[in-house]
Amino acid sequence: MSKVYQIATIDSNNIPHVRSHVSRGILYPKGSPSLPILLTSTDIRTAKVTQMLSNSRVELAWWMEGSQEQFRVNGRAYIIPPPSHPFHTMQSFPPGSSLEKLTQRGADDSDYTTSEGGYDWEKKRREVFNAMSPGMKASWATPPPGTVLKSYDEANSWPSTLPRLEEADNDEDRKTLEYALGNFALVLIDPLEVDWVQLGIKPNRRTKFTRNESLGDGDEWTEEITIP
């Protein structure tokens, strides 16, 4: 299964943007196996974060080369920044949404359940960061992404690897890790529509799933078979 999908967003000039993301897993609110929430990560300083905060509707395309299948997931994106970041209070999960359910009830994975029975987003954010490779961790410790450089060589002065949080054994690493973690954000995508095309079987199949939000607390999806 491919771990890379592409997320499309819209900027304030009404221009679309799309870039590849690495899947960091799929979360389900406890007791709701039909409400997947897609998890990926980003640098809080990138343009896509601003785009998602001002227009949360996004679509992702997840192409599976092996089986020639494509999942197109249209939904709402939410950012989980560090608790101290100004963006922290800019979004709230809509009532009845999968994300609200997850936050209130926790996930089936009990590692991230708070003492009140909800989901511990900050713990998850730190652990997703911690699980990254040493080189990936260092990519959040650069100056702001998109900044213009005089030459590629400038990058040689930045940290190229960072240890796990609990393995930092000097002040410099600890300080750099703190800075990197301060730029690290989770991206959650709460699906409203899924368009699934199977090109690996003949005749090709296409199935569209639509979450009926007006159902409120329900977990139901409407399923339609359509022409590919």
Added chain:
Amino acid sequence: MSKVYQIATIDSNNIPHVRSHVSRGILYPKGSPSLPILLTSTDIRTAKVTQMLSNSRVELAWWMEGSQEQFRVNGRAYIIPPPSHPFHTMQSFPPGSSLEKLTQRGADDSDYTTSEGGYDWEKKRREVFNAMSPGMKASWATPPPGTVLKSYDEANSWPSTLPRLEEADNDEDRKTLEYALGNFALVLIDPLEVDWVQLGIKPNRRTKFTRNESLGDGDEWTEEITIP
């Protein structure tokens, strides 16, 4: 090199959409090797065509798994439908654009040069269609994509393969080919910005190329090294 990229568009409700496309080549106006135009194809009846006609700004993400490189190309999309299709007159290539240059001067590939020295889009459209596999050709002969079906079995009554145009030896195939070709459109993407990220080398590199449209007839791009 991957042949699949993802194109993002915006619909009339300001919702982004993105889906995988197969690259059908890159065209260059004669004498302008620095002005690539990306070529892909679609069914004229799909929602993305309407989206591109009402908002031609698109972005595509082209991820190269092997070299861990990503090209993000932001630009304008143009549709080349059958000459008889109502959409045929809905778009014109902006003065000074790569597409206008290509249409007027032709490409380096002389197979598609008209007697006036321009580019023969209709010949190209027919030949791109003709080069598709028999199964792919048949995918343009279905009822309109997106139409709801009662079951997957309905697809069994549609043609599953179609011969090349010059190999159709009965009226039914000729009629079905004509119908399929009537739904087949080229999609051209004329780049304005290219954001190239190289994740396969350490430190990672990112380079942004911007076409300076105000240069008019010039083929120049501005190049900036940026932080990945």
